Amino acid sequence: MQETRLDTARIRAARRVIDPVFLDTPLYRCEALEAVLGCAVSIKLETANPVRSFKARGTEVIASRLAHNGSCAVVCASAGNLGQALAWSGRGRELDVTVVASRFATRTKLERIRALGARLELVDGDHEVARERAAAIARYDGIRLVEDSLDLETCEGAATIGLELTEAAPSFDTVLIALGGGALATGVGHVLKEAAPEVDVICVQPLGAPALTHSWHQRRVVTTDSTDTIADGVAGRCPIPAVLDDLLLVADDAVLVQEASIIAGMRLLLEHAGLVVEPSAALGIAAILEDRDRFAGRHVVTILCGSNVDVDAYRRWCAPAL
Structure with missing residues (x-):
């Protein structure tokens, strides 16, 4: 089974x-x-x-574990809600958060990500393109990649x-x-x-x-x-x-x-x-x-x-x- x-x-x-x-x-x-x-x-x-x-329920768990392990940075791709949640959870634990999103994402969500202190990188294309870019950043910088639903x-x-x-x-x-x-x-x-x-x-x-x-x-x-x-x-x-x-x-x-x-x-x-x-x-x-x-x-x-x-x-x- x-x-x-x-x-x-x-x-x-x-x-x-x-x-x-x-x-x-x-x-x-x-x-x-x-x-x-x-x-x-x-x-x-x-x-x-x-x-x-609801997304912060997951990012709270991620950020808590990263902070406990001494990590200082994290990156994710987001249509908006995950990015806001990770920015909120990371800010409270002094994590540097990078969010990659499509430049066509909902403007209100993007503005809120910035307001919560995350670094926002916009890409041409949809969420799958953003996922590819977030993975590349994680590899280059050697930081944790958060993948919604996979993690x-x-x-x-x-x-x-x-x-x-x-x-x-x-x-x-x-x-x-x-x-x-x-x-x-x-x-x-x-x-x-x-x-x-x-x-x-x-x-x-x-x-x-x-x-x-x-x-x-x-x-x-x-x-x-x-x-x-x-x-x-x-x-x-x-x-x-x-x-x-x-x-x-x-x-x-x-x-x-x-x-x-x-x-x-x-x-x-x-x-x-x-x-x-x-x-x-x-x-x-x-x-x-x-x-x-x-x-x-x-x-x-x-x-x-x-x-x-x-x-x-x-x-x-x-x-x-x-």
Whole structure:
């Protein structure tokens, strides 16, 4: 039987080194959404923290270990949220942080990375190009390269969300998880399948960035030449084989949703929950909108994974709600 890379004991140890500001995030029933969606909906809110996303759960573990080992520098590639999180975690531990990003990344995210004190290098091209450049910097400078989803700290930091879900004495049937690189899905999925195996773990990805979903269905790595989605936080083209192996062990399904549904999900979260979220965080709501019959009568948890939005773009997407 194939074994996962994740380990529950390490996940519990990870929780002990994460700054409490990122832990025990709100989990609550949102009745206002239920009337619209036709099922019971609970929200796990991962946006009310200093970096407005779940990513710091993983970077806290990484930065803590680097500081303990006497390291002084680290580099990563990021669409924005990981870079902010690593900058925040590194700043508190006196690490020199370099973030490589596409110059086409969300401006608000890039500005926040700079504001948190990281050195930001922009590249032409998408996130995969940024990954290549970050790896080159790590080799040349001899420093730690953080690779989201490949590095276990990112997965096991995210997995602490799963601990909080299961410790809340859950009555939910399904958890909808945004699928990008796979750290959130594999981490949370691992905990749920160990502690609450009856809960369905469903991963959600945009139709315009389907690589890991196609890989899950075909049980082999499938890459794409490009991505076309407003959900920049999950817009990867080249799945990591080890991450796919982990995902195959914990995901019950992986689905794709349309851009219009993502925008509709963002509007519903604003109108009925008073929450501003980035497109990646609305993937779970989008999945319900596209398959109401599947979720009717069920209790669904959706993880709102980030709220770093470009204000102008958000106004365009959510104009009717505003």
